[in-house]
Amino acid sequence: MMEYHTAIRGAFFDIVAVADSADDIARHARYLEDGVLFLRDGRIEALLPWQEGEQYLHPLKGYRDLRGKLLMPGFVDAHVHYPQTEMIGAFGEQLLEWLTTYTFPVESQFADAAYAAEIAQFFISQLLSHGTTTALVFCTLHPESVDSLFSEALRLNMRLLAGKVMMDRHAPDYLSESAEQSYRQTRELIQRWHQRGRLGYAITPRFAPTSTPELLAAVQKLRDEFPDTWLHTHLSENLNEVAWVKSLWPEHEHYLGVYHHYGLTGERSVFAHGIHLADAEWQCLHDTGSAVAFCPTSNLFLGSGLFRLPTCWQKRVRLGIGSDVGAGTTFSMLRTLGEAYKVSQLQSYRLRASEAFYHATLGGARALRLEDKIGNFQPGKEADFVAIDPAVTPLQRLRSGRCKDIYEQLFVLMTLGDERNISETWVNGERVWGDAAP
Numbered sequence: 541m542m543e544y545h546t547a548i549r550g551a552f553f554d555i556v557a558v559a560d561s562a563d564d565i566a567r568h569a570r571y572l573e574d575g576v577l578f579l580r581d582g583r584i585e586a587l588l589p590w591q592e593g594e595q596y597l598h599p600l601k602g603y604r605d606l607r608g609k610l611l612m613p614g615f616v617d618a619h620v621h622y623p624q625t626e627m628i629g630a631f632g633e634q635l636l637e638w639l640t641t642y643t644f645p646v647e648s649q650f651a652d653a654a655y656a657a658e659i660a661q662f663f664i665s666q667l668l669s670h671g672t673t674t675a676l677v678f679c680t681l682h683p684e685s686v687d688s689l690f691s692e693a694l695r696l697n698m699r700l701l702a703g704k705v706m707m708d709r710h711a712p713d714y715l716s717e718s719a720e721q722s723y724r725q726t727r728e729l730i731q732r733w734h735q736r737g738r739l740g741y742a743i744t745p746r747f748a749p750t751s752t753p754e755l756l757a758a759v760q761k762l763r764d765e766f767p768d769t770w771l772h773t774h775l776s777e778n779l780n781e782v783a784w785v786k787s788l789w790p791e792h793e794h795y796l797g798v799y800h801h802y803g804l805t806g807e808r809s810v811f812a813h814g815i816h817l818a819d820a821e822w823q824c825l826h827d828t829g830s831a832v833a834f835c836p837t838s839n840l841f842l843g844s845g846l847f848r849l850p851t852c853w854q855k856r857v858r859l860g861i862g863s864d865v866g867a868g869t870t871f872s873m874l875r876t877l878g879e880a881y882k883v884s885q886l887q888s889y890r891l892r893a894s895e896a897f898y899h900a901t902l903g904g905a906r907a908l909r910l911e912d913k914i915g916n917f918q919p920g921k922e923a924d925f926v927a928i929d930p931a932v933t934p935l936q937r938l939r940s941g942r943c944k945d946i947y948e949q950l951f952v953l954m955t956l957g958d959e960r961n962i963s964e965t966w967v968n969g970e971r972v973w974g975d976a977a978p
């Protein structure tokens with residue numbers, strides 16, 4: 541007898557185990573053209589082919605019939621800034637000018653708790669309507685910005701990681717703090733939010749240029765005090781930024797060396813971008829078990845450069861995919877994967893659909909050290925998933941009718957797909973987004 545609350549029938553795709561190579565991913569891919577998923581207490585009880593699973597259906601409970609939809613694990617956005625939602629598409633600048641011209645003024649508004657709450661709710665609804673169920677999120681300097689985001693994520697029982705931005709130099713006065721204040725406020729927020737529900741706290745120094753040695757020492761102290769928190773920052777995104785770091789921290793061999801010196805590398809450390817890394821930096825990322833977030837739409841939009849996915853594999857560094865909104869230009873992981881493919885093409889690397897969807901699901905979960913909790917439909921995993929309609933536009937209907945197998949279907953989805961294809965989003969075994977009646 542199978543114990544379950546909800547059963548869902550449809551087509552299913554996931555990657556059943558973590559992988560060491562793109563070929564390994566392809567070997568671990570699972571596709572059930574007609575399957576049934578059983579949910580119990582917010583978790584996956586079982587995923588079975590319909591023929592095998594039908595016998596376990598309780599005659600009075602029935603099942604939710606999503607045939608025609610493709611069910612996949614919820615997407616993991618490994619790097620995103622919720623306060624920048626309203627400034628997507630800011631024209632004309634590269635990173636450092638973009639920050640001072642557009643970003644800092646927008647972020648200053650989050651001192652207002654009511655404003656922060658409004659944007660936090662909008663942001664979370666964007667994540668869910670785009671099929672993203674877990675994200676690692678930058679807030680702003682203001683504790684109110686963190687309270688607003690975590691409150692909304694807690695209400696929906698999401699697995700979400702976030703933290704207050706820490707910065708104490710090279711920022712406008714209205715967006716600056718002392719290292720001491722940054723330490724104290726971060727500490728309070730960790731105590732208030734870390735491990736509450738499915739939330740996790742990410743200690744979030746913005747990047748080396750906006751940090752004094754005192755600030756990074758405060759971050760190190762917090763890491764020592766709360767070793768199971770996450771560390772989230774930016775690394776080697778833009779060449780002017782890299783040169784600036786060199787001039788501010790001449791005693792360190794390279795950019796990552798600054799963070800490493802303060803003990804900020806390691807498990808649960810996630811570095812956004814990592815475009816212009818030296819060999820020694822890749823090695824350090826690998827040796828410390830740190831992860832990088834590849835943010836293709838942002839890297840192209842800000843003209844930052846091309847992330848070296850083949851090198852990342854070669855150096856065996858954990859990888860997630862980030863939207864990096866608002867330098868990134870979409871919340872859609874489908875569109876983001878499509879751009880990742882193009883970035884890889886420019887380096888003669890063929891990003892297959894199985895690999896792309898791995899990075900957006902189980903691989904992203906692994907980058908965040910959450911692979912034992914989310915990322916596929918294995919029994920016991922938390923039931924965060926999406927139902928995708930592969931053909932919602934005339935062009936998609938025409939093109940998907942020509943697909944010979946699931947891989948071509950998935951590849952077309954990451955080429956033509958976006959939030960219109962997300963039919964339903966489920967979090968913790970509950971449907972939290974979707975047009976149709978539950």
Ligand code: GUN
Pocket residue numbers: 621635639643746747774777838864867
């Ligand atoms: N580096 C430091 N701050 C930021 C930011 O807000 N966005 C991006 N893309 N890079 C950064």
Ligand code: ZN
Pocket residue numbers: 619620621774812864
């Ligand atoms: Zn960023």
